Amino acid sequence: MSKVILYFRVVQVSLCSTWRQVRIVYSTCKMSDILAEAVKGAAAHPRPEGIQFAYGTAGFRDKSTILDPVLYRMGLLAALRSKAKKATVAVMITASHNPEPDNGVKLVDPMGEMLEESWEEHATDLANAKDEDIGSALQRIIDAVDIDISLPSDVFVARDTRPSGPPLTQALLDGLKVMGSTFTDFGILTTPQLHYLVRCHNSKGAYGEPTEEGYYKKLAQAFLKLRKDAGAKKKYEPVVIIDGANGVGALKTRKLQSHLHESLRITVCNDGSSGKLNEKCGADFVKVQQKPPAGLEIQPGQRCVSFDGDADRVVFFYVNKDGVFNLLDGDKISTLIAGYLGELVSASGLQLNIGVVQTAYANGSSTRYLEDVMKVPVSCAKTGVKHLHHKALEFDVGVYFEANGHGTVLFSDQAEQKIKAASQDDSLESSKREAATRLTLMMDLINQTVGDAISDFLVVETILSTRDWAAEDWNMQYRDLPSRLLKIKVKDRTAVQTTDAERCATAPAGLQEAINKLVAKYQQGRSFVRPSGTEDVVRVFAEADTQANADMLAHEVSVQVYQLAGGVGDQPQPPCAP
Ligand code: 16G
Numbered sequence: 001m002s003k004v005i006l007y008f009r010v011v012q013v014s015l016c017s018t019w020r021q022v023r024i025v026y027s028t029c030k031m032s033d034i035l036a037e038a039v040k041g042a043a044a045h046p047r048p049e050g051i052q053f054a055y056g057t058a059g060f061r062d063k064s065t066i067l068d069p070v071l072y073r074m075g076l077l078a079a080l081r082s083k084a085k086k087a088t089v090a091v092m093i094t095a096s097h098n099p100e101p102d103n104g105v106k107l108v109d110p111m112g113e114m115l116e117e118s119w120e121e122h123a124t125d126l127a128n129a130k131d132e133d134i135g136s137a138l139q140r141i142i143d144a145v146d147i148d149i150s151l152p153s154d155v156f157v158a159r160d161t162r163p164s165g166p167p168l169t170q171a172l173l174d175g176l177k178v179m180g181s182t183f184t185d186f187g188i189l190t191t192p193q194l195h196y197l198v199r200c201h202n203s204k205g206a207y208g209e210p211t212e213e214g215y216y217k218k219l220a221q222a223f224l225k226l227r228k229d230a231g232a233k234k235k236y237e238p239v240v241i242i243d244g245a246n247g248v249g250a251l252k253t254r255k256l257q258s259h260l261h262e263s264l265r266i267t268v269c270n271d272g273s274s275g276k277l278n279e280k281c282g283a284d285f286v287k288v289q290q291k292p293p294a295g296l297e298i299q300p301g302q303r304c305v306s307f308d309g310d311a312d313r314v315v316f317f318y319v320n321k322d323g324v325f326n327l328l329d330g331d332k333i334s335t336l337i338a339g340y341l342g343e344l345v346s347a348s349g350l351q352l353n354i355g356v357v358q359t360a361y362a363n364g365s366s367t368r369y370l371e372d373v374m375k376v377p378v379s380c381a382k383t384g385v386k387h388l389h390h391k392a393l394e395f396d397v398g399v400y401f402e403a404n405g406h407g408t409v410l411f412s413d414q415a416e417q418k419i420k421a422a423s424q425d426d427s428l429e430s431s432k433r434e435a436a437t438r439l440t441l442m443m444d445l446i447n448q449t450v451g452d453a454i455s456d457f458l459v460v461e462t463i464l465s466t467r468d469w470a471a472e473d474w475n476m477q478y479r480d481l482p483s484r485l486l487k488i489k490v491k492d493r494t495a496v497q498t499t500d501a502e503r504c505a506t507a508p509a510g511l512q513e514a515i516n517k518l519v520a521k522y523q524q525g526r527s528f529v530r531p532s533g534t535e536d537v538v539r540v541f542a543e544a545d546t547q548a549n550a551d552m553l554a555h556e557v558s559v560q561v562y563q564l565a566g567g568v569g570d571q572p573q574p575p576c577a578p
């Protein structure tokens, strides 16, 4: 006799004006019914023929017009993930720095971490299952992970400002409803805000109040306390221009502003009132183009900040009195933060090791500065936030940043306890206790779940103010080597394989040897190639003593990729003489 298991299933979820009030009506049903309904529900979200989706470094990302079925399926998957973790998980709908017509979706684990890597495969399988096979695809995941389907599930949902966001959210919610999951739709949030909320919720408030207001309050309180004793400044000006990439970062900075009172004068440009999301603006544009975004009027020396489309990346820049553009990217930010936290740790007398995690894209000057001048250990991780995050966990205080401006600081539980205890230890010298107190405030200011443009921006402002530095003083810590990033189209980008955190190519045969020979021709030359995780291209990075040499080295390596890895179209042309 076959066993019939009855499960509770939510059949009605009503969201009231305040999101905390969710009315839930339960009924009972069988697991086979849930799977059958998941298949039935797919009729409203049919999967197009001939498209293969892949859960990449930043989840699924594509033209928004083809993502509806993926969102529906991610609703199904998020419910399973929540059951598997016995906790609330989150789903963010965004395509970050990509153009406005794109969109994407990624799952967030209970403590605000990226989705565990082993589930990326489940996500890809489910996204590619035919409509009629959704039930068996779900069953495969349930069996593989051994999920107790009778457990409840709960999911937080948010999106960026893209016009495709609302209908895609609807598709996601349809998936959640079919699974009988409860959910909270927060509407428009930055990616890091959603990460913060799910962590607060699951840690029962220990990380902060699980509301958007709670996020602003936590950051602003720490920021204002860290500024309290600041004396008169000669160089640091509390005036900053923010390029909001015409996205959610602009809206949320406006909300933060009222909490900061008069401590910082922020002008938000590219706030979405006229321009398009990420078009000629935002952190990615500024980093890649090495020039200021459109829509900003900048005085020499004025400190400016660019966020990306979902506000998880930040870069700073200024134009000097000769009109020369200067970028302060993720490498400069991590160096600044590691230096300051290192000083606080020494001043507190605590035995904590600090390390910095970078990727192969980090400017060689930054790595040398950290290792040779600051004597800070540096680890290199593969591109993609999850790899850096993972490595940063190896330190008591792990500072990780990608050169593109995505990064944060992780404090181990043990470090956190030691710092908090020292800040309350009356037997300690007051200077030590004070340093520990500043460290606790820095921990509150830093969003440890994921890189957060708003939080990182406030951290940098705090350090610059404490040091009484203008952007130029910060920039002078070390001089970036000129670099160039190119992309090459090939028949199959997986023909290029790498090892040693992407610094060495293991395939195609002969490519690394060719790169080594080319690099040897240039002063301070360095180059590596890697298949992109988000675009169908191979990326080529090169740096050297001069811009012309960096450009030429990047070009010569590109030609090797083109010839050895099956280049498509015309062979790359040498850079034009300046
Ligand atoms: C994604 C990654 C970013 C990485 C970029 C590289 C996350 C959240 N985002 O945007 O960290 O720098 O991919 O793109 O992990 P690429 O593989 O196309 O060069």
Ligand code: ZN
Pocket (backbone or CB within 6 Å): 096, 097, 308, 309, 310, 311, 312, 313
């Ligand atoms: Zn982003």
